Amino acid sequence: MNPSALGWIKKHLPYFLEFLSSNTMDEDEMYLRLRTNGFIYGTSIKTLCDEESQQLKWTEEEKTKVNLFDALTFTYYDCIENASAIDCVKSMITFYSELNKNQGGPSIKLGSSPDANYRILEKIIQERIQTNEPLFKKNFSHIITNALLFLDVLSFDHYLISGEDPLPYAVCLEKNLTQVVWLALRQKENKDHYNELLIKLFESSIRYNTTIKSENLSLEDIQKQAVNQPLEQLYLLDLCALSLWDDEKIDTQEEIFMRDISQQLQIPSAQKEDSLKAVASFIAEHKEDIAYLNYSNPVMHFYNQTTRTVSTLILRNKKRLVKEITQSKDLVVLLGNSTVRDLSDDEKKVVRNQLLDICKTIPSLAIFLLPGGTILLPILMKYIPTLLPSAFNENKIE
Known part of the structure; x- marks a missing residue:
């Protein structure tokens, strides 16, 4: 429920x-x-x-x-x-x-x-x-x-x-x-x-x-x-x-x-x-x-609270999110590359735009489409490697 x-x-x-x-x-x-x-x-x-x-x-x-x-x-x-x-x-x-x-x-x-x-x-x-x-x-x-x-x-x-x-x-x-x-x-x-x-x-x-x-x-x-x-x-x-x-x-x-x-x-x-x-x-x-x-630094508190909220949304939409990501071949390749090297500015822009497009198809993730929502993308990126198949992470260095 x-x-x-x-x-x-x-x-x-x-x-x-x-x-x-x-x-x-x-x-x-x-x-x-x-x-x-x-x-x-x-x-x-x-x-x-x-x-x-x-x-x-x-x-x-x-x-x-x-x-x-x-x-x-x-x-x-x-x-x-x-x-x-x-x-x-x-x-x-x-x-x-x-x-x-x-x-x-x-x-x-x-x-x-x-x-x-x-x-x-x-x-x-x-x-x-x-x-x-x-x-x-x-x-x-x-x-x-x-x-x-x-x-x-x-x-x-x-x-x-x-x-x-x-x-x-x-x-x-x-x-x-x-x-x-x-x-x-x-x-x-x-x-x-x-x-x-x-x-x-x-x-x-x-x-x-x-x-x-x-x-x-x-x-x-x-x-x-x-x-x-x-x-x-x-x-x-x-x-x-x-x-x-x-x-x-x-x-x-x-x-x-x-x-x-x-x-x-x-x-x-x-x-x-x-x-x-x-x-x-x-x-x-x-x-x-x-x-x-535990209220001390309001900015840090806001970040921690937002992280918990976003992680909850991502985990609840795990199946739909994985399905949408795996259907985008360019995005999968770039996300795979990001685990072993830094992406260029152009590549980061492609990842950002494609992730926002995916969020449009999942109503619960509309938070990313709000003004300033792009600052939440690093949080989304943090959880993606754990959601995708293990082959996606084969070169990731722990």
């Missing part, structure tokens, strides 16, 4: 429902799995059910899409008796339609068939995982992830149980969550680049509040009644723990803050300790995979 291609929900949903039928869990267990997988922290390392194949590596964005859909699906089946796949998809569309309508966004209507509804929901989920950063800025730095996406799941749960307009609930909960995060970040004695990135992370994840008070905040500004359900409280603690764990330790001031916020919201002390241990474990195990922990 390819989460970036049309029809992924229709293909994935039966698999996930089968997973649910053989893996009994309540909402607490579902949440803990999402936390272990990184979805709660805005960095999806894995998905709820490990469907990813070795042949098709999923990107972090794709894992986030699958985790969001799976969490919403679990919530529907957990709340609704005699649930069906068709009604589940319709309910998600209606939920997001209500949010969109009450925010003044374009109307979202149910489709005329189940297949149409699958496509509508795929589009909605794709839009939900886009941050509020301008497109160029987001693509360039790629440090902003979806830190508040689980808010959608909590709002959907509230919508299914109450039948009320989900927007007031989402607005109120988001406001209180972000205010607590800002309070947590203010506890740092020496603020560093990590704190600035986390502030940026949460600010860019805000969807429902145009203005939120961030100055002169105190714990008394947090509305206790807005965060009184177990999952809401656990989510708040986990976001606080994430905000405090930049230097891999909790100092005295931060410990006092965690104690005070737990007492303010009447959260058991054991739950506070569990949140701190969970974020410490996650960061220790996956630090290299968390973008905002």
